[in-house]
Amino acid sequence: MDVLSSLMDGFAVALTWQNLGLALLGCFLGTIIGAMPGLGPSNGVAILIPLAFTLGLPATPAIILLTSVYYGAMYGGRISSILLNIPGDEPALMTTLDGYPMAQQGKAGEALALSGLASFVGAFFATWGLVFLAPLLVKVALLFGPAEYFALFVLAFATLGGIASRNQSKAAFAAALGLGIAMVGVDHQTGMPRYTFDNIHLYDGIDFLVAIVGLFAVSEVFIFLEHRGEGVGGKTGPVGRITVPFAMIKQTAGTMGRSTVLGFIAGVLPGAGASLGSFIAYTVEKRLVDRKGTFGKGDPRGVAAPEAGNNAAAGGALVPMLALGVPGSGTTAVLLAMLLALNITPGPLLFQNNPDVVWGLIAALFIGNLMLLAMNIPLVGLFVRVLQVPPRILMPAVAMISAVGIYGISGSTFDLLVMVGFGVLGWVLRKLDVPLVPVILGVLLGNLMEANLRRALTISNGEWSILWGSWLAIGLWTISIVGFVLPIFVGRYIRFTRPAGMKDTAGLEGEDPD
Secondary structure: OHHHHHHHHHHHHHOOHHHHHHHHHHHHHHHHHHHOOOOHHHHHHHHHHHHHHHOOOOHHHHHHHHHHHHHHHHHHHHHHHHHHOOOOOHHHHHHHHHHHHHHHOOOHHHHHHHHHHHHHHHHHHHHHHHHHHHHHHHHHHOOOOHHHHHHHHHHHHHHOOOOOOOOHHHHHHHHHHHHHHHOOEEOOOOOOEEOOOOOHHHOOOOOHHHHHHHHHHHHHHHHHHHOOOOOOOOOOOOOOOOOOOHHHHHHHHHHHHHHHHHHHHHHHOOOOHHHHHHHHHHHHHHHHHOOOOOOOOOOOHHHHHHHHHHHHHHHHOHHHHHHHOOOOOHHHHHHHHHHHHOOOOOOOOHHHHOHHHHHHHHHHHHHHHHHHHHHHOOOHHHHHHHOOOOHHHHHHHHHHHHHHHHHHHHOOHHHHHHHHHHHHHHHHHHHOOOOOHHHHHHHHHHHHHHHHHHHHHHHOOOOHHHHHOOHHHHHHHHHHHHHHHHHHHHHHHOOOOOOOOOOOOOOOOOOOOO
């Protein structure tokens, strides 16, 4: 009952005109971002972080805005999947298998409405899972000491590539690069500068918001420039009547329920995320109910399964981020950076020290889901038109928002140059198919890893065995090793095949690499 009481307090926080307006704005912008092929939720949240700071939003309204963008982008990814056969992001990839054939059969409106309903079911029940599971995970997290936290951070790095990772060595390189960037600045223990090259601007280290906006948003602009303004966009076929027949709802109800459970479990696992949730939901459902071989030919269950799965995974990925301070996906890594920038540290004490933020956020997720359900059916026609916006208009807006936002945060032209430098770095890494999320995770968690390692070694008088000196630490190290090695042997069997028209959304997966 304490959980429900806290949730009611969260609704008292969320049900203000400002927070409701920000949730509505976030849902609307997120759906548009999700519908644009190539952007995805990670890029969308990163692009709008500077906007949140420019508006001078306090912690709770800011995080409500960005998580609404996150959920909205997960909803929006289905639109281009169904109409253009080009996923808005990788979690929506599986939706193309049956969504586009339905559109070719003149059932685009039914497919869009069904996918919106399935997204709502997955996200709504996943949010309930977040309500009950996160506080339980907090109680376990209170058992953690410095050695266990260090092992937990290693687990986050080891599994972030996900079970379908394309190249674990590149993921390890990206993580090492991120940890190296985190080392820039003055050593807090010795007071000696590290990797600053005698530049006073680097004494405080690299601002992770600058790194995130550069790697995600600015690199997208460079990709646009590389292709000389070419991009996905064009005419879509007729949408038709946007309704879901009752018989179709009855046919897909069981599919939505099973896929929600599978997707939520995938989301809670570090590094799995929405792509794996979508893949598992579709694959399991195909084996369970595809008696006549209709999957891949326009079966409504083939639309409902991945949409419920990926949206449930999006909610599940918030569980380890809020309860342990370890992101479960690429997008939650960006949200983690936002919380840290607001001087709020996710983890076991978050529910005690900042209950208004965490429970206000969870309540806003329920409200945002209802908004998205109401918005994504009658306004689908508007979102479809967004697909026709030429990139030559979109990308300059992204560059402007990024530059104005970062300068508004720091007031430093040096940070603008650093942002551009990270944009170039992100562009190069994407060309080499190196994932960006481990880089960001290294920048975010590097100092915490170092602090916990030093603290553990101080407690043990320099004995390294303390790092695996408890059953909890041993368990975390075991999961880390298995999570890193397993994709090498089984990843090729469940690897996602990207359609020809789909850009690599920042090399994120794992999630939408999240």
